[in-house]
Amino acid sequence: MTKAHIIFTIKLLAIILVLSYVLDKVIYYSLNKVSDTVYTGQAIGKLNHYLSVKDTTQVIAFGSSRANHHIDVRKLSKSSFNVGVDGKFIAYSSTLIKLLPKNKKQQIILHIDPNVAFRKHYNRSEIKTLMVKYHRSPIIKKELKKAEQENPLQEFYWSIDYNGLVLGILKNAVFPKYDHTNYSGYDPLHIGENDKEIFKKILERRDPLDCGENIKMNDLYLSYLKEIKTFCDENNKNLILITSPLYVDDCPEDNLELAQILSELNITYYDYTNYFKDNNALEYWKDLSHMSDVAANQFSETLSKDLSLNE
Structure with missing residues (x-):
């Protein structure tokens, strides 16, 4: 290849690079404009909604699906929002907090899942x-980098931010x-007769969990707890912090250990794991860890009384 060919190739690549950069930014800002109008759905809507109310809301609930489907925040305060999202745990909640x-004085209710806190490996993905x-x-950028979840190409191609969400x-x-x-932000789970039959079959096939011998909180999880507290x-x-009810708890030891750790950190904790232990009606459950709207309503009433956050 001659020197002229090399120079031509370099110039062509430079032009392609510049054009791809410009096109990327056009796509990125166009998506921003569209996404900023979206306030429904879990792709971005609930996050946008949270960002729009976080500075003016007095009571905010964070956590996984067991926060999203179990805590009727309107029973706690008129000024409230439930930003719980299915499949999201403490790294996600910590970032939003x-x-x-x-x-600004605010009440933060964080749902904590002991079975996640005591996993040997906690995936921040x-x-x-x-x-x-x-x-x-x-802040989000910093947390993503800390969790090693960023894409190296994002610094150049910003539209990568929207991968899988468009x-x-x-x-x-x-x-x-x-x-x-x-x-x-509260999404109650409504169940019918078919759901009850499915749950019966789940109970028939259920095997007790093996809790293991060494009950130790995941170090990474503990570090997020301390950051939130600070x-x-x-x-x-x-x-x-709260833990919502389970149909049955095969590993009460991790609850006890969790309560001890939170006490040492001087964090207020309410453990409702066994709230329905003596009254486990089928209509109360979608599955082993998710309550129906009927049970969530009762639980939220109790939570409201215990926390006394009503205005």
């Missing part, structure tokens, strides 16, 4: 869905799932 306003705000929130965003932009102005202490947040 750190987005709250500094030095759950926070990848926050990638959509990678270039728009320094269809969900466009769908909710055109066909919103609900009226978000009347939405508290943030709340420094920013006028009242932090309350």
Whole structure:
């Protein structure tokens, strides 16, 4: 290859690189404009909703599906929002908590799953869905980098932020799932006769879990707990941790260990794991760890009384 060919190739590659960079930014800002209008669905809608109310809301519930489907926050306070999301645990919640306003008094309810806290390996890949705000929130960017969940190409190609989310965003932009102005973030699970029959079969096939001998909280999980505690202490947040009911708890030892750790950290903790132990009606359960709307309603009433957060 001659020198002229090499120079031509380099120039061509440079032009392609510049054009791809420009096209990427056009796509990225176009997606931003669309996504900013979306307030329904879990692709980005609930996150956008949270970001729009986080600075003015007094009571906010965080956690996994067992927060999302179990805590009717309107029973706790008129000024409330449930930002629990299915499949999201403490790394995700920690990131969202750190987005709250500094030095503003707020009540933080964090649902904690003992079976996750005591896993030998805790996978932080759950926070990848926050990638959509990678270039728009320094805090989210920092947390993604800390969790080693960022894509190295993102620093150049920003539209990568939307990987896997575009269809969900466009769908909710055109066909919103609900009226978000009347939405508290709480998603009750309604069950029918067919669900009861399915649950009966789950119980018939169920084998007790093997808890193992060494019950030790995952170090990474513990570090997130400490970070949340520090943030709340420094920013006028009242932090309350809860564990919602289970149909049956095969490993009560990890609950006891969790309670001890949280006591040492001076974190208020309410363990409702055995709330329905003596009254496990089938209509109360979708599966072994998720309550129906009937049970969630009763549980939320009790939570409201215990926490006394009503205005």
